[in-house]
Amino acid sequence: MKIELYKGRFKKALLxxxxxxxxxxxxKILSTCPLQDFxxxxxxxxxxxxxxxxxxxxxSLAQIYICGKICEQIVDEIIPPGHGLKSxxxxxxxxxxxxxxxxxxxxxxxxxKASGYTFIDYGCGIDEETIIEKVQQDKIDxxxxxxxxxxTALKVKSIRDSLDKAGYKIRILVGGAPFRFDKxxxxxxxxxxxxxxxxxxxxxxxIWVEEGNQDD
Numbered sequence: 388m389k390i391e392l393y394k395g396r397f398k399k400a401l402l403x404x405x406x407x408x409x410x411x412x413x414x415k416i417l418s419t420c421p422l423q424d425f426x427x428x429x430x431x432x433x434x435x436x437x438x439x440x441x442x443x444x445x446x447s448l449a450q451i452y453i454c455g456k457i458c459e460q461i462v463d464e465i466i467p468p469g470h471g472l473k474s475x476x477x478x479x480x481x482x483x484x485x486x487x488x489x490x491x492x493x494x495x496x497x498x499x500k501a502s503g504y505t506f507i508d509y510g511c512g513i514d515e516e517t518i519i520e521k522v523q524q525d526k527i528d529x530x531x532x533x534x535x536x537x538x539t540a541l542k543v544k545s546i547r548d549s550l551d552k553a554g555y556k557i558r559i560l561v562g563g564a565p566f567r568f569d570k571x572x573x574x575x576x577x578x579x580x581x582x583x584x585x586x587x588x589x590x591x592x593x594i595w596v597e598e599g600n601q602d603d
Contacts (some may be wrong), residue, residue, distance in 0.1 A: 401454040438586030455497030475596040477528035482509035486535040518580040540565035547577030
């Protein structure tokens with residue numbers, strides 16, 4: 388089956404950080420299947436597999452970062468402006484809480500975009516009060532928070548408590564070094580889930596979005 392052959396070559400091109408070859412293969416695959424299948428069956432599957440390999444130590448951080456950026460660029464180049472890849476009602480936002488180490492957030496943002504999601508990027512170094520204000524102002528349903536330092540991770544609790552006190556319902560997905568080191572920390576700060584890597588974030592959001600669609 389051509390799509391399987393191209394899919395393997397596409398993954399290799401990404402791991403080789405060869406943007407031109409990856410884009411060429413993406414177009415080849417799109418000539419054999421619908422856009423939705425390319426995104427759901429090829430892009431997401433390949434990125435999730437690369438994320439697993441990173442967790443296993445067989446793929447470098449540089450590779451996974453470049454893979455995400457290439458896929459984001461491919462999405463920008465091959466998808467018509469305004470073309471909706473996902474059908475969902477939830478509003479999504481992402482931010483790096485207080486810290487200015489943006490690599491983790493950029494990885495997740497790249498994977499989300501490559502998987503067909505639109506979202507608001509609140510940037511880096513944003514404080515709790517600003518996040519709480521923006522989330523309610525923008526009517527966010529799913530909030531992704533990246534942290535770099537343990538004391539910063541603990542501040543997610545104040546975001547959760549403040550939003551709960553305001554009666555604002557939201558799902559919070561956290562990620563970053565503190566949560567990888569302490570596997571129970573996400574529960575302590577009141578998050579709904581923790582992503583160990585960028586592909587985890589996509590998998591979790593896929594589930595939440597599907598649940599939201601079923602509620603319609």
